[in-house]
Amino acid sequence: MKNSRYIIFNQNETKGQIEAAQSDMTQVEHTIANYFLNNEELTDFSSKRISALLYVSEATLSRFAKKCGFKGYREFIFAYEKDLKEEKNGTVSEKDISLFTKKVQSSYQKLLQENFKLLDENQIRRIAGLLNVSRRVFVYGMGSSGNVAEEFQLRFMRIGLDVTAVTDSQMIQMSAALVEERMLVIAISLSGTTREIVESIRIAKSRNAKVIFITANPAPETAARCDEVLRVAYLKNLDTGTKISPQFSILVMIDILYSYYFANDSYFKAQKYKETLSAIQGKHKGAMEDVKKGENPE
The missing domain is CATH 3.40.50.10490 (Glucose-6-phosphate isomerase like protein; domain 1)
Structure with missing residues (x-):
């Protein structure tokens, strides 16, 4: 069962973000995380419904979304629904590389x-x-x-x-x-x-x-x-x-x-650097000459 969840998270970026953020979550936020991680159905994810379903406040849902890397709950649900649809359809859309460039x-x-x-x-x-x-x-x-x-x-x-x-x-x-x-x-x-x-x-x-x-x-x-x-x-x-x-x-x-x-003491260290570099280059040069002669450089 653990392996199947790992595969799902590879395909569902939002679930991956939830899992990555879990170590910083409170006990209440863990309850929210478990709900979204285990859910596989598209349903009404409105803050009003989910807060009533999980017995948490809408403010807690907002804090949870921010810990997962989103600006708020609405942005979180937009990404979650999109990834869930792709997960159910067995397709993963190609991500915009510029987005990841900016993130890195x-x-x-x-x-x-x-x-x-x-x-x-x-x-x-x-x-x-x-x-x-x-x-x-x-x-x-x-x-x-x-x-x-x-x-x-x-x-x-x-x-x-x-x-x-x-x-x-x-x-x-x-x-x-x-x-x-x-x-x-x-x-x-x-x-x-x-x-x-x-x-x-x-x-x-x-x-x-x-x-x-x-x-x-x-x-x-x-x-x-x-x-x-x-x-x-x-x-x-x-x-x-x-x-x-x-x-x-x-x-x-x-x-x-x-x-x-x-x-x-840069003079001494610069000299040592030149010596080591020369030794490396000398070995490389000798090996190349051996190759030209048809000898084994070893």
Whole structure:
């Protein structure tokens, strides 16, 4: 039954928006949501009838519609009826791409604004200082946060930082158990609750390593173990129905940190960048010559 509902929501955008907004709803609003999610018939959806049917006020229906991303109940019902007709007919009309372009643009703008509200420039200076004095740096992340960890490694390694991204759950635990004083651990978890990441922070701190936690939602007990907690923005149900990368806010903070870190002692770091770039290009050139000679570049 759960799978069939998932298929329906894929075809019915309005129901998808209701489901996406449920985590922020009150108990009364959940009652309204369940009604519209389970309904499959076109009927009288007037606010007067639905409020009487569900024993809620018309004002509550309006608040519910706004939580689902609509201006009001009337706009919600217009979209709901349209999608319900398409769902019953087994057809889905092609959406206007410009509408989604505007939604994505708006989402990123809001996320950027929230991110810069959280930015603490003094903290960026302190973190850059930790990068400078640390003998080795380990960046832990899983899933999409693991992709961010690998991006961090790629960028900072090119300018001379001894940094390793660790993205496998078991390897994260083993790495944390081997870190030492004068080493730095950067743990990334947008939710702040990834069990392996939280545990790695505890282990690394017990080994006297410095720890930076990049997250949108640090639990107090985890934050207390960290030398720095770099807060990033995460807007729940932002433009519900539109999918954007939640890791975007972390990448923005890393861009700021990278720019500041590179600007200090820029000559040395620029030289390291040239050396790494030259090494990459040299390997590529050698491989191409081997191919021309008919040799295996491996």
